[in-house]
Amino acid sequence: MADRYARLRARVDGLEIAGLRRRLRVVEPTSATNARVDGREMLIFCSNDYLGLSAHPDIKAAFVGGGGNSARLVSGNRRAHEALEAALSETFGRPATLFPSGYAANLGLYTTVVGRGDLAVSDALNHASIIDGLRLSRAERTILPHGDAAAIPRSATLVATETCFSMDGDIPELQAWTGAHWLAVDEAHAVGALGPQGRGVAAAQGITPDFVVGTLGKAYGAAGAFVIGPPELRELLVSTARSFVYTTAMPEGVAAAALVGLKLASTERRERLCANAYRLRRGLRDVGATVLGDAHIIPVLTGARTMEVAARLGDAGIFAPGIRFPTVPRGHERIRLTACSEHTDAQIDRCIDAVARALAAR
Numbered sequence: 001m002a003d004r005y006a007r008l009r010a011r012v013d014g015l016e017i018a019g020l021r022r023r024l025r026v027v028e029p030t031s032a033t034n035a036r037v038d039g040r041e042m043l044i045f046c047s048n049d050y051l052g053l054s055a056h057p058d059i060k061a062a063f064v065g066g067g068g069n070s071a072r073l074v075s076g077n078r079r080a081h082e083a084l085e086a087a088l089s090e091t092f093g094r095p096a097t098l099f100p101s102g103y104a105a106n107l108g109l110y111t112t113v114v115g116r117g118d119l120a121v122s123d124a125l126n127h128a129s130i131i132d133g134l135r136l137s138r139a140e141r142t143i144l145p146h147g148d149a150a151a152i153p154r155s156a157t158l159v160a161t162e163t164c165f166s167m168d169g170d171i172p173e174l175q176a177w178t179g180a181h182w183l184a185v186d187e188a189h190a191v192g193a194l195g196p197q198g199r200g201v202a203a204a205q206g207i208t209p210d211f212v213v214g215t216l217g218k219a220y221g222a223a224g225a226f227v228i229g230p231p232e233l234r235e236l237l238v239s240t241a242r243s244f245v246y247t248t249a250m251p252e253g254v255a256a257a258a259l260v261g262l263k264l265a266s267t268e269r270r271e272r273l274c275a276n277a278y279r280l281r282r283g284l285r286d287v288g289a290t291v292l293g294d295a296h297i298i299p300v301l302t303g304a305r306t307m308e309v310a311a312r313l314g315d316a317g318i319f320a321p322g323i324r325f326p327t328v329p330r331g332h333e334r335i336r337l338t339a340c341s342e343h344t345d346a347q348i349d350r351c352i353d354a355v356a357r358a359l360a361a362r
């Protein structure tokens with residue numbers, strides 16, 4: 001009998017040959033900034049846990065209760081979901097709807113608000129979940145060169161952008177993105193970390209986008225995500241968004257932990273995050289690294305040497321994996337460093353030193 005899975009193995013071999021096979025590591029946190037990675041103690045400089053909350057004792061204590069049980073519309077809706085949605089609605093000023101992940105939130109949002117006959121405009125560097133949501137929506141799509149708000153066509157129904165780009169760390173001036181069209185922003189890397197009360201980039205810039213996606217698994221230290229928008233949007237999401245209706249509710253302990261994260265995401269932590277990001281970025285520039293971004297996501301461009309540089313950082317006890325195609329375009333490979341409010345100056349300086357040595361090594 002012909003080998004049943006030969007065509008799958010051929011693709012795995014193809015990935016290996018192209019240097020694109022990905023491997024999982026076991027990461028066991030030992031503090032807000034450290035973890036054992038495959039058994040080895042390392043300093044973490046790649047996490048999205050920007051405020052160091054995921055290991056906070058109050059968050060850990062909140063992860064209690066039963067499993068997801070079923071979809072929220074069936075028998076999965078708990079008081080913890082309602083309490084979290086009420087708190088998010090109050091914080092962000094409009095109704096919030098929970099999703100089990102940011103990926104599901106973007107799928108739910110875009111398939112709900114646009115469809116055949118609409119023109120959806122998407123920044124070229126938008127996250128895969130925005131791209132997939134727009135593809136699934138069946139709207140006609142135009143991809144804008146990254147950051148080029150001037151190229152938004154007049155006929156656009158909706159424009160989608162991230163507010164702190166996940167792989168580039170840059171922040172658009174949202175005023176330029178507003179107009180007669182709807183503006184949908186993904187604040188996954190901004191909520192909790194940036195803006196007044198951690199309400200993100202739009203709040204910091206005094207803009208009210210039509211639709212906002214925020215995540216609970218990054219600065220808020222838990223997991224899951226939410227969509228903010230007008231009351232009509234919430235009604236539609238709950239009744240029709242397939243990634244809301246046809247999926248098991250997030251476990252109540254996750255909702256309870258996210259509510260604790262929302263309360264723990266303090267201005268003091270945000271200020272420390274901002275100071276640490278500044279120290280890390282300035283230090284990397286001082287040692288000659290090519291660094292992108294405006295905030296706590298600090299990509300160091302490494303090109304073809306990415307995996308080698310990541311391995312050297314690992315040898316120096318710094319955990320920050322290489323980012324390659326297809327996550328970023330070919331030729332734009334990088335080490336995506338992230339600052340955390342809980343990093344000490346000594347830890348940041350150790351990271352800068354390790355990057356300088358890794359880049360200089362041949």
Ligand SMILES: Cc1ncc(COP(=O)(O)O)c(C=O)c1O
Pocket residue numbers: 100101102103104106127129162166186188189215216217224225
């Ligand atoms: C910009 C952006 N949107 C959405 C997501 C998806 O969020 P989640 O991890 O909660 O699925 C991510 C990353 O994970 C992201 O970087």
